[in-house]
Structures are given as structure tokens and as C-alpha cells.
Amino acid sequence: MSSPAPSTASAPALPRSHESIRADFPILHREVKGKPLSYLDNGATVQKPVAVIEAVDRYYREHNANVHRGIHTLSEEATNLYEGARKLVANHIGASPREVIFTRNVTSGINLVAQSWGQANLGPGDRILLTEMEHHSNIVPWYMIAQRTGAELDWVGIDEEGRLRMDEFEAALEREPKVFAFTHVSNVLGTTNAVKDLVARARAAGAMTLIDGAQAAPKMELDMGEIGADFYGFTGHKFYGPTGIGVIYGRRELLEEMEPFEGGGSMISKVSKDQITWASVPAKFEAGTPPIAEAAALGVAVDWVKSIGLDAIAAHEKQLTEYAIPRLLEIPGLKLFGPPETAEREAIISFDIEGVHPHDISEILDRHGVAVRAGHHCAQPLMKRLGVPATTRASYAVYNTNEETDRLIEALHDARRIFGL
Numbered sequence: 342m343s344s345p346a347p348s349t350a351s352a353p354a355l356p357r358s359h360e361s362i363r364a365d366f367p368i369l370h371r372e373v374k375g376k377p378l379s380y381l382d383n384g385a386t387v388q389k390p391v392a393v394i395e396a397v398d399r400y401y402r403e404h405n406a407n408v409h410r411g412i413h414t415l416s417e418e419a420t421n422l423y424e425g426a427r428k429l430v431a432n433h434i435g436a437s438p439r440e441v442i443f444t445r446n447v448t449s450g451i452n453l454v455a456q457s458w459g460q461a462n463l464g465p466g467d468r469i470l471l472t473e474m475e476h477h478s479n480i481v482p483w484y485m486i487a488q489r490t491g492a493e494l495d496w497v498g499i500d501e502e503g504r505l506r507m508d509e510f511e512a513a514l515e516r517e518p519k520v521f522a523f524t525h526v527s528n529v530l531g532t533t534n535a536v537k538d539l540v541a542r543a544r545a546a547g548a549m550t551l552i553d554g555a556q557a558a559p560k561m562e563l564d565m566g567e568i569g570a571d572f573y574g575f576t577g578h579k580f581y582g583p584t585g586i587g588v589i590y591g592r593r594e595l596l597e598e599m600e601p602f603e604g605g606g607s608m609i610s611k612v613s614k615d616q617i618t619w620a621s622v623p624a625k626f627e628a629g630t631p632p633i634a635e636a637a638a639l640g641v642a643v644d645w646v647k648s649i650g651l652d653a654i655a656a657h658e659k660q661l662t663e664y665a666i667p668r669l670l671e672i673p674g675l676k677l678f679g680p681p682e683t684a685e686r687e688a689i690i691s692f693d694i695e696g697v698h699p700h701d702i703s704e705i706l707d708r709h710g711v712a713v714r715a716g717h718h719c720a721q722p723l724m725k726r727l728g729v730p731a732t733t734r735a736s737y738a739v740y741n742t743n744e745e746t747d748r749l750i751e752a753l754h755d756a757r758r759i760f761g762l
């Protein structure tokens with residue numbers, strides 16, 4: 342067995358031992374089916390450090406009250422936690438707090454933009470440009486607004502190794518899309534898209550840009566000013582934070598222009614029987630009681646991630662990918678999806694083993710304590726393009742080790758044996 346992944350000499354080192362980082366995650370100490378848990382399903386959701394778990398607990402034990410409304414100590418504390426988290430997130434992504442809207446998850450953030458921006462800006466024949474590697478979260482909301490407005494979906498394909506086809510992108514821009522909505526990192530292929538360049542080209546062609554950063558946010562530094570997109574969304578539970586909270590960043594001018602997505606308390610300035618005026622941003626987009634405990638805990642997750650450093654997290658995960666890919670490729674009949682070069686991809690590794698269905702692989706891996714995802718990964722157009730109904734996906738986070746990859750490989754050999762291969 343190999344030792345836990347060390348940081349390479351030139352890459353930023355983890356600020357403390359890998360064992361102590363793992364020790365921050367209580368769940369990693371449990372067993373599954375009598376075996377140590379090897380959690381390689383981080384693309385679906387990431388485990389939580391104890392600081393985040395305690396933040397949720399502390400909120401309900403010590404501060405629970407509704408935000409923005411009450412003039413009493415608990416309400417002020419809850420408001421400070423909620424708005425403090427917004428500032429932490431904004432600071433982390435190089436944005437103003439007014440440009441950070443808290444949502445339920447990235448899915449609801451994309452729905453907000455598709456409905457609110459789309460209803461005002463899309464009409465019959467307008468094109469909404471997507472890519473073949475999108476998660477359903479960045480397809481279905483656009484399909485829905487296209488149906489309502491008469492707009493049409495247009496697509497950028499991928500090449501054999503899971504990169505965006507730049508020739509198709511250029512051709513699609515000539516058709517003058519009104520929107521280009523695309524993922525920063527593919528949740529199936531691991532492909533990292535060159536967001537800054539794609540945004541610049543799309544903007545030059547007159548398109549509004551939205552980036553789905555669900556898989557990218559926990560893996561790389563983000564600076565909204567540098568990326569230049571109009572909207573950028575991510576989800577708390579993949580960012581070492583809790584479920585029930587997501588973030589959609591929007592450029593201030595666009596947010597100011599847009600109509601609210603949902604109506605209710607907290608998003609208004611004045612209500613009379615015949616006229617209502619909206620609150621200013623971001624409140625205009627946060628109707629009803631928001632996810633207060635979740636926001637407070639997301640703020641703690643931001644601090645925790647910063648204490649490790651995203652460059653160090655990325656370097657650690659790169660090493661895990663470099664260890665895993667050649668070992669996976671040694672397995673007879675295994676086909677890897679996505680770019681083979683680690684420079685072009687993140688630690689999200691999908692594969693197929695000839696003769697064994699991904700669901701069977703996943704079930705056999707579970708007997709070894711290895712948690713992976715098997716299925717279409719909410720990316721059915723991509724599955725069609727890849728010519729498979731499903732894949733098996735091993736996806737990594739900062740706490741993973743090369744030993745866990747060794748267990749994955751051993752379990753995959755077992756799956757082949759069980760199927761007589």
C-alpha cells in the first residue's frame with residue numbers, strides 16, 4: 342500500500358499534516374460493511390469538517406432567531422451571522438456582498454437567473470447556448486424558459502477526450518446566442534473549461550454568460566472580476582458546507598435590472614393594496630425566511646477551506662488524480678472518460694468496465710467500503726454522446742488518500758472476478 346498523498350516539491354504544501362486534516366471529518370472514521378470507509382463520491386456531496394457541523398449546532402443552541410426583522414439581541418446575532426457569511430463568501434470570490442444571493446443550492450440559483458433574466462430578455466427564436474457536458478441543473482431551467490418564451494436551445498459538442506469543441510463554439514457564436522450557460526468543471530468528465538476565455542468570446546458575440554461552478558468552487562480559487570461572467574453559481578454542500586444553501590453571484594447592474602424570482606416577505610420595500618416596490622439587491626431575490634443556520638455554517642466552511650488553501654487542495658487532488666488514472670488504466674477492459682492529462686482536468690474520474698454494469702460495480706465496491714457513484718450523473722445528453730447509459734465515477738476531495746485508490750482498484754478487480762472476467 343502507498344503512503345498518504347504527499348504534496349509535490351513545487352506545489353503548495355498542505356498547511357498541516359494530511360492525518361490532521363482527515364481528523365477534522367468525523368464521518369471518515371466510520372466503517373462500512375466492516376471495512377474502513379473510502380469515500381470517493383465527493384462529486385455528489387463532500388463530507389463536513391467538525392467546524393461546520395458545530396456551526397450548525399451552535400447556531401440553534403445559542404443564536405436561533407429570524408433575521409432582519411427583530412430588534413432584539415438574538416435576532417441581531419442571527420442577522421450578523423447571516424450577513425457575515427455573505428461577506429465571507431463575497432470576499433472569497435472577489436465580489437461585493439450585494440452581488441451574492443443565497444439560494445437553496447446551485448440549481449435554484451440557475452432557475453432564478455433563467456426565469457428572472459430570461460423572462461425579460463428572451464423571445465421567439467433567441468438562442469440559449471449550452472454544452473453537451475452540462476448537468477441537468479444547467480439544462481432543464483433553460484429548457485423551461487425556452488418553452489415559455491419561444492427561445493431555442495443550441496449546443497456546443499465535445500471531442501473524443503471530453504473537451505469542448507472550439508470549432509463548434511465559434512460556429513455557435515456566429516448564430517448570436519443571447520445566453521451562453523456552461524459548466525466550469527464537468528461533474529462526469531472532470532474537464533476544466535477555460536472560463537475566462539470562453540466568457541470573453543461569448544461576451545464579444547453579445548451573449549450573457551452564466552457559469553455553473555458546482556464542481557469548481559471546492560477545487561480552485563475563484564475571482565469574479567477576473568472570470569468576468571455575468572452570473573456564477575455554486576452549492577454549499579460540495580464546498581465542505583451544509584446542504585440547503587447555494588450561492589448565485591450576479592453582476593450588480595444585471596441584478597438591479599432583473600425582476601424578483603419569488604415574491605413574499607423580506608424581498609419588498611413597501612406593500613400597499615395596489616402597489617408593491619422591491620427591496621434592493623440582494624434582498625430582492627431572497628423571499629421568505631432564508632437558510633440562516635446553513636449560511637452561518639457556509640461562512641465557517643469558507644474559513645475552513647481558506648485555512649487549508651485552495652491551491653494546496655488543488656495540488657493534493659492533482660497528486661491523487663496522477664496516482665489514480667494510470668492504475669485504473671491497468672485494469673483490463675476499463676475505459677476512462679475525460680481528458681487523460683491531469684493539467685486539463687480535476688479529480689473527478691468516470692470510467693466504464695466492459696462486461697460489468699456501473700450499478701453492479703458500485704454495489705460490489707460498497708462491500709469493500711468504497712463509495713463511488715454509478716449512473717447518468719444527471720447528465721443524460723452527455724451519456725448519449727459518450728454512448729453509454731451510465732458510468733462509474735470516483736471523485737476526490739482534500740481528505741482522500743492513495744490508499745483509498747488502492748482499495749478502489751482492489752475492489753474493481755474483485756468486481757471483474759465476480760463477473761467471471
Ligand SMILES: Cc1ncc(COP(=O)(O)O)c(C=O)c1O
Pocket residue numbers: 384385446447448449476478479524526527528553555556576
Ligand atoms: C456540475 C453540477 N451542476 C449542478 C449540480 C447540482 O447541484 P445541487 O443539486 O446542489 O443544486 C451538480 C451536482 O451534482 C453538479 O455536479
